[in-house]
Amino acid sequence: MVNKVQAAYVVADGLFLLMGIFIIGFSVIVGNIRDEIPENGRQAARNLLYQRFPLTAGIVNAVFIFLTFMVTLPGLATQSRGWLKLGAYMTTFCGLFSMILGLFLWILTLKTREDFAPLYWAQPANVQQLMQAEFNCCGYFNSTSPAFVTDATCSSPAAAALMRGCATPITSFANIFLDHIFTAMFGMVGIDFVFVMATACLLKDRKERERFRHIDEKSGYGRI
Numbered sequence: 001m002v003n004k005v006q007a008a009y010v011v012a013d014g015l016f017l018l019m020g021i022f023i024i025g026f027s028v029i030v031g032n033i034r035d036e037i038p039e040n041g042r043q044a045a046r047n048l049l050y051q052r053f054p055l056t057a058g059i060v061n062a063v064f065i066f067l068t069f070m071v072t073l074p075g076l077a078t079q080s081r082g083w084l085k086l087g088a089y090m091t092t093f094c095g096l097f098s099m100i101l102g103l104f105l106w107i108l109t110l111k112t113r114e115d116f117a118p119l120y121w122a123q124p125a126n127v128q129q130l131m132q133a134e135f136n137c138c139g140y141f142n143s144t145s146p147a148f149v150t151d152a153t154c155s156s157p158a159a160a161a162l163m164r165g166c167a168t169p170i171t172s173f174a175n176i177f178l179d180h181i182f183t184a185m186f187g188m189v190g191i192d193f194v195f196v197m198a199t200a201c202l203l204k205d206r207k208e209r210e211r212f213r214h215i216d217e218k219s220g221y222g223r224i
Contacts, residue, residue, distance in 0.1 A: 003205070005201050005202050005205040006076075006202055006205070008198050008201070008202075009076075009198045009199065009201070009202045010076065011198075012191075012194050012195040012198040012199075013069065013072050013076075013195065013198075015191050015194075015195070016065065016068070016069060016091065016191060016192070016195045017065070017066075017069045019065065019188050019191050019192075020062045020065030020066050020069065021062075022188075023058050023059075023061055023062040023065070023098075024058070024059055024062035024063070026058070027055045027056075027058035027059045027062065028059070030050050030053060030055060031055050033050070034047050034050035034051055034053075035047070038127060038130055039130075040130055040134055041130040041131040041132070041133055041134020041135055042134055042173065043130075044123070044127050044130045044131050044134075045131060045134075045135075045170050045173055045174065046177065048116065048120070048123075049116075049174055049177060049178065051119070052108060052115070052119075053105075054101060054104060057097075057101060058101060060097075061094065061097045061098060061101065064090070064093070064094055064097065065094050067090070068087055068090040068091055068094055071083060071086055071087045071090060072084070072087040075087055079206060079210075081203055081206055081207070084199055084202060084203055084206075085199075085203065087199060088196050088199040088200070088203075091192055091195050091196050091199070092192070092196060094192055095189050095192030095193060095196070098185055098188045098189050098192065099185075099186070099189045101185055102182045102185030102186045102188075102189065103182075105178055105181050105182035105185065106178075106182045108178055109174075109175045109178045109179065109182075112171045112174045112175055112178070113167050113168075113171045116167070116170060116171065116174065117140055117141070117167070120140045120146075120166070120170070121140065121146050125149045128149045129149045129151045131166055131170065132148065132149060132151060132153050132154055132166060133151060133152065133153050135166050135169035135170060135173070136153060136163070136164075136169070137153070137163055137164050137165055137166035137168075137169055137170075138153065138154035138159075138160035138161075138163040138164075138165065138166070139154075139160065139165050139166065140165055140166050140167050141165045141167050142164075142165040143157070143160035143161050143163060143165065145165070148160045148163075
């Protein structure tokens with residue numbers, strides 16, 4: 001008969017592993033594409049946001065998740081509770097690590113407008129032009145701060161003065177984008193919590209089975 005408690009633990013362990021695969025996959029992919037030459041304004045803004053992501057910390061977190069998963073395997077293969085306890089402690093650390101990364105991304109949304117400005121100013125004219133065309137704006141805070149790039153959207157100083165600065169639409173785009181990322185990170189913290197709870201349940205189940213086994217051995221009935 002299948003032990004339902006252990007089956008639930010295996011499922012939680014599998015989700016935990018998938019979480020690590022997702023984190024390292026995302027970090028590696030973003031690290032490869034964030035310096036690409038953008039083809040449109042949204043891609044340009046997204047790549048600039050990616051440059052602020054703690055990708056190295058994400059990779060470190062993923063590696064620790066994989067190590068934790070490896071620690072849980074002896075706990076599944078044997079009846080030892082020591083490996084399970086160690087895995088629970090390591091999972092708690094992974095959860096705290098993921099929470100810190102999520103909080104870092106959430107804090108970015110609180111000051112996107114100001115922090116994005118130097119990134120925008122540092123871009124060449126063609127990249128600024130892509131963002132002006134995509135978000136239908138001129139300059140950053142306004143058409144003169146910094147000075148707009150002449151294009152079809154901002155064809156003259158008079159026309160540019162009537163347009164909004166790019167700060168507002170870019171900030172809105174960035175915050176929505178970051179919301180999805182840090183929400184995913186907090187969701188992963190939830191998976192860590194579920195896994196710790198599944199570990200606690202399995203530890204309790206094994207402790208009770210061991211206690212009943214000792215009672216039966218003392219009673220002369222042998223192993224259950």
